[in-house]
Amino acid sequence: MVMRKKIQRLLDEIESEYRFTRGMTGKAMLGPELRRAISNTPRDKFVPLASIDSAFDNHPLSIGYGQTISQPYIVAIMTDLLELKADDVVLEIGTGSGYQAAILSQLCRQVYTIEYVEELAEQARTRFERLGYDNIVTISGNGFDGWPEHAPYDGIIVTAAATHIPGPLIEQLKAGGRMVIPVGRTYSHQELKLVIKNQQGDIDVKDILSVVFVPFQGERNE
Ligand code: SAH
16 A cells, blocks of 8 residues: 555544544544644654554554554544644653654644653654654653753653653643643553643643553652
8 A cells, every 4th residue: 555545544543533532532533733743744764664564553563672652543632632832842751762752743842752761762863863853852761750951841741651640740831731641550540641730830630531551660759
């Protein structure tokens, strides 16, 4: 199948899952900007060579080091829930392949992204340079502490399942900002949560969907 067809099929599958989950997410269909970002992002350049034939399937795929590139529907819905504006600054925890960051970078001004596994951070950095994503900055480290230098963030997205919402990330969220994060102790019990900080700095947390993410590493007790 030619690439254009594969991407069209992927968009159709994401749209169908959107309709199926609209009662939980409040999102019935892909907006034009997110749709364009998905169409323009070559997922085949973010997966290992061995998985290249499945690159445009609506599934997570292994990227080595026990980690995965998220399912495209999940990337789409998490991005959507952030309700980004063109001038926004976003923090991502869990760079992985860099695919999620690449999508975000087309919908906001600047993406900062932290990856625990140094090799993956380096690979993602090379990938961003080669593909020309020049508004993404990657570092290797423990995202539990966030990245205070660039805070506060309009949006924060965590792509590994934590047992609780890290305090430093709540602190680094701007008033009026949104965070999406999977929370759960085991693979079988994880809930994608949407955290909204109001203008007074109070937070409201909503459960959106059951999800399956790799575990958050290096979580600290608070
Ligand atoms: N957003 C990625 C998904 C990667 S899977 C993509 O689009 O491909 C989740 C990633 O989170 C893994 O690469 C894992 O190493 C990373 N991770 C887990 N705990 C972390 C932590 N405390 N800080 C930063 N990254 C973390």
